Amino acid sequence: AQKITQTQPGMFVQEKEAVTLDCTYDTSDPSYGLFWYKQPSSGEMIFLIYQGSYDQQNATEGRYSLNFQKARKSANLVISASQLGDSAMYFCAMREGPTSYDKVIFGPGTSLSVIP
Amino acid sequence: DGGITQSPKYLFRKEGQNVTLSCEQNLNHDAMYWYRQDPGQGLRLIYYSQIVNDFQKGDIAEGYSVSREKKESFPLTVTSAQKNPTAFYLCASRPRTSGIYNEQFFGPGTRLTVL
Numbered sequence: 103a104q105k106i107t108q109t110q111p112g113m114f115v116q117e118k119e120a121v122t123l124d125c126t127y128d129t130s131d132p133s134y135g136l137f138w139y140k141q142p143s144s145g146e147m148i149f150l151i152y153q154g155s156y157d158q159q160n161a162t163e164g165r166y167s168l169n170f171q172k173a174r175k176s177a178n179l180v181i182s183a184s185q186l187g188d189s190a191m192y193f194c195a196m197r198e199g200p201t202s203y204d205k206v207i208f209g210p211g212t213s214l215s216v217i218p
Numbered sequence: 219d220g221g222i223t224q225s226p227k228y229l230f231r232k233e234g235q236n237v238t239l240s241c242e243q244n245l246n247h248d249a250m251y252w253y254r255q256d257p258g259q260g261l262r263l264i265y266y267s268q269i270v271n272d273f274q275k276g277d278i279a280e281g282y283s284v285s286r287e288k289k290e291s292f293p294l295t296v297t298s299a300q301k302n303p304t305a306f307y308l309c310a311s312r313p314r315t316s317g318i319y320n321e322q323f324f325g326p327g328t329r330l331t332v333l
Contacts, residue, residue, distance in 0.1 A: 147324035208260035
């Protein structure tokens, strides 16, 4: 069964606008971590933001924020003031812990295109 | 500069040949990982290692083998038993002692094409 779901295969956003990329996850472990990575066309994976299952506040890192809704098992990424350089694949990932804390599961990704 | 090196960036092999992908890190990280990425898809875990001389299978280990003789190195061998080896392979590392909250650091990847 798919543990990480990203329902938007492709998204378009106008430059300087905000965009939300969806991610839902499935786990029965109370302790887990959620990550978002960016993958430009070069192929490298760039870490963007992290949210812990026990964190009380939504994570923010510059223009990135994570809309964490624990009851809905949702961890959406919000990018504010989109830039042309934001065009890339975006992956949501989850690490379940503590017994499997080293295993990270990735979603299928969302392709974001920023339009000038 | 600290980081993860994967070589080569592009690799071509004939069907039926084994091929070894290199992954080296100078971050002093204990844990290392190998992922496979197919076009338009996410990353799937092949093998991971938490410590030298120890490693565990991931979700798609069949047809692959690894070794971890040194902390800095985690080479992946794609054997002839792997039915569809053409893919993008990413290596990652992480400091093991940090608990579950630290992100993985990724190398630049190797694109393997089997002809």
